[in-house]
Amino acid sequence: MQQYLDAWTNAWKSALNAAQQTGGAAQQAPIAGLTGNWWPPAANGAPQSPFGAANPFGAANPFGAANPFGVANPFEGFKLPTASIEPTRLQHLQAEYSRDALDLLRQATDATPKAPELKDRRFSSEAWKATPGYAFTAAWYLLNARYLHELVDAIDTDPKTRERIRFAVQQWTAAASPSNFLALNPDAQHALLESHGESLRQGVMNLLGDMTRGKISQTDESRFVVGRNLATTEGSVVFENELFQLIQYKPRTPTVRERPLLIVPPCINKYYILDLQPENSLVAYALDQGQQVFLVSWRNGDASIAHKSWDDYVEEGVLTAIETTRSISGREQINTLGFCVGGTLLATALAVAAARGEHPASSMTLLTAMLDFSDTGVLDVFVDEAHVQMREQTIGGKNGATPGLMRGVEFANTFSFLRPNDLVWNYVVDNYLKGRTPAPFDLLFWNSDSTSLPGPMYAWYLRNTYLENKLREPGALTVCGEEVDLSRIDVPTFIYGSREDHIVPWRTAYASVPLLSGPLKFVLGASGHIAGVINPASKNKRSFWSIEADAKHLPEEADDWFAEAGEKPGSWWPTWAEWLDQYGGKKVKPRAQAGSAEFPEIEPAPGRYVQQRD
Known part of the structure; x- marks a missing residue:
């Protein structure tokens, strides 16, 4: 490795000397000094860089029209988004980069080089x-990665194009880490020597196993x-059809509220994130508060249901679950809860019911759910007309084509690459380079246990929500033969958002407020999409924000609400339980047996459905 360092520093030493020889001129114009002296001259004696006219150290805009390859534009004829960097800003970034690069080179060429400080946990061990x-390789990588991200921040373009560039740079820099x-x-290398090669053998075996599975363990x-050790809360499956099983949980208190609570989890994941372990189960917590709890367990899609649509998931899924829960409990109205896309399905179903003159819900809870898709966070980088058309044509059954499935493994891999260092490359290093078996972690087991969806249902969801954002517009969509108007939902609604959620930004969760007509309560929790929701009261962790008094009309803008809200320590669960309790009806003795005649x-x-895996 020392030979590698020597070769690296010698290659740059002449460049450093040349830059220093420019004296005051180089100090006044560091970019010009780099352009003119770091690279050999062209045949005509003019300064030249290997990047040509689009030299990243020169004044030319690297995103402009200059073609560094000297060939015809391969994208000519395509409608591409424009992106540029304001020249003064670019020159400033170049000057900073040049200064930091020269400082790093000076450190590396010292007689006794001192290892640079590496503020990145990937390089935190003493071996680096x-x-x-090793140290200067890591430092050089971090410098270039930082510069690339600063260039992205400086780009003048539309927000979606910038986020797509940011995502691409994030993936590239994460992958390029030494x-x-x-x-x-x-x-x-230390693991390889210590294990006499066993770590490499085991790493190759881990890689081959993951290639077979199609995802990184x-x-x-x-x-x-x-x-057995997940989803262990006692209950019974009391109904099933092609799309879901309905679970009725065994009551845990001497008396229960007469109106049951129906939970609709997201259909792209297994439901047991809400019943992972006894100590962090939202299902168990609701039972302990005296609620009767029913829950939808979605089926993992296969070829037999590949033709199912969004309408089917509303009619045969959520509305059927509501009617079955009402029938078993004997109550005219029930309380309802939807999590993530389960909340989108639930709100759509209640709007369809309202259009039919039916009002089966006494209340609705939406946990990190979107009804207004104006800002869909980082997922927006994947969605455009071309992508949606591709899905419609390949799995959506468009123009009479055979419908297919949106595979759960695609969802799992996509969500992992939203955090590439934590959920991808961290495991590449440990599993493949070091030959380790990953530690058991229940949340990551659930994260990998995703659910496949029917193509027509998924394609409809993409187009009408993420792409065209029609759900928020009264009458813009027809579902199950009814025009959807969310303002017809006039039941009391508890809306929860997570402050650091990158899948459902909290302001997007709040954007449901002006779409609904009933009394509303909004609560903002700390942390992200999952950790914010699964924050058991017993652990007294994190915090949440709320407005103390139930306002008849919440502010229309999320930031105005936040300005009025107060922060409280601990979990938001007790606040929700207290809110829900007022809509549960009187207390009654629980029935001795699940289901009905x-x-x-x-x-x-x-049940069986949750145990079906790809």
Whole structure:
């Protein structure tokens, strides 16, 4: 590795000397000095860089029309978004980069080079600092990665194009880290020597196994069994059809509220994120508060339901679950809760019911759910007309084509690459370079246990929500034969958003407020999409924001609401439980047996559907 460092520093030493020889002129014009002296002259004696006219150290805009390859524009004829960087801003960034690069080169060429400070956990071990070659390789990488991200911040273009460029740069810089390569990772090399090659053999076996599965292992999946050490809250499956099973949980208190609570989880994941372990189960918590709890367990899609549509998920899914829960409980109205896309489905279903003159819900809870898709966070980088048309044509059954499935593994991989260092390359290094088996982690097991969806349903969802944002417009969509108007939902509604959610930005969660007509309460929790929701009261962690008094009319803008809200320590769960309790009706003795004569128990919870895996 020392030979590698020597070769690297010698290659740059002449450039450093040339830059220093320019004296005061170089100090006054560091960019010009780099352009004129770091690279050999062209045949005509003019300064030249290997980047041509689009030299990243020169004044030319690297996003402009100059073609560094000297050939015809390969994208001519295509309608591409424009992106540029204001010249003064670009020159400022170039000057900063040049200064930092020269400082790093000076450190590397010292007689006794001192390892640079590496403020990145990928390079936190002593092995990276002990040998200058590793340390300066990491430092050079961090400098260039930082500069690329600063260039993205400086781009003058529309927000969607900027976020797409940012996402691409994030993926490239994460992949290019020297920690991801055996030849440049001292920790992996140490493991190789210590194990006499066993770590490499095991790493190759891990890689081959993951290639077969189609995804990177994030946890030791052999340590978990749904129904044995996950999703263990006692209950019974009391109904099933092609799309879902309905679970009725066993009451835990001497008396229960007469109106049951129906939970509609997201259909792109298994439901047991809401019943992961006894100590962090929202299902168990609701039971302990005296609620009767029913829950939809979505089926993992296969070829037999590949033709199902959004209408089917509303009619045969949510509305059927509501009617079955009402029938078993004997109540005219029930309380309802939707999480993520489950909330979108639930609101659509209640709007359809309202259009039919039916009002089956006493209340609605929306947890990190979107009804207004104006700002869809980082997921927006994946959605445009071309992508939606591709899905419609390949799996959506468009123009009479055979419908297909949106595979759960695609969802899992997509969500992992939203955090590439934490959920992708971290496991590449540990699993493949070091030959380790990932530690057992229940949340990551659930994260990898995704659900496939029917193509027509998924394509409809993409086009009408993420792409065209029609759900918020009264009458713009017809679902189950009814025009959808969310303002017809006039039930009391509890809306929850997570402040650091990158999938459902909290302001997007708040954007549901002006669309609904009933009394509203909004609560903002700390942390992200999952950790913010699954924040059990017993652990007294994090915090949340709310307005103390229930306002008849919340502010229309999220930031105005936040200005009025106060922060409170701990979990938001007790606040929700207190709110829900007022719509549960009187207290009654729980029934001794699950189901009813019409809907007898089929099998114990968690049921078969949740155990179906790709």
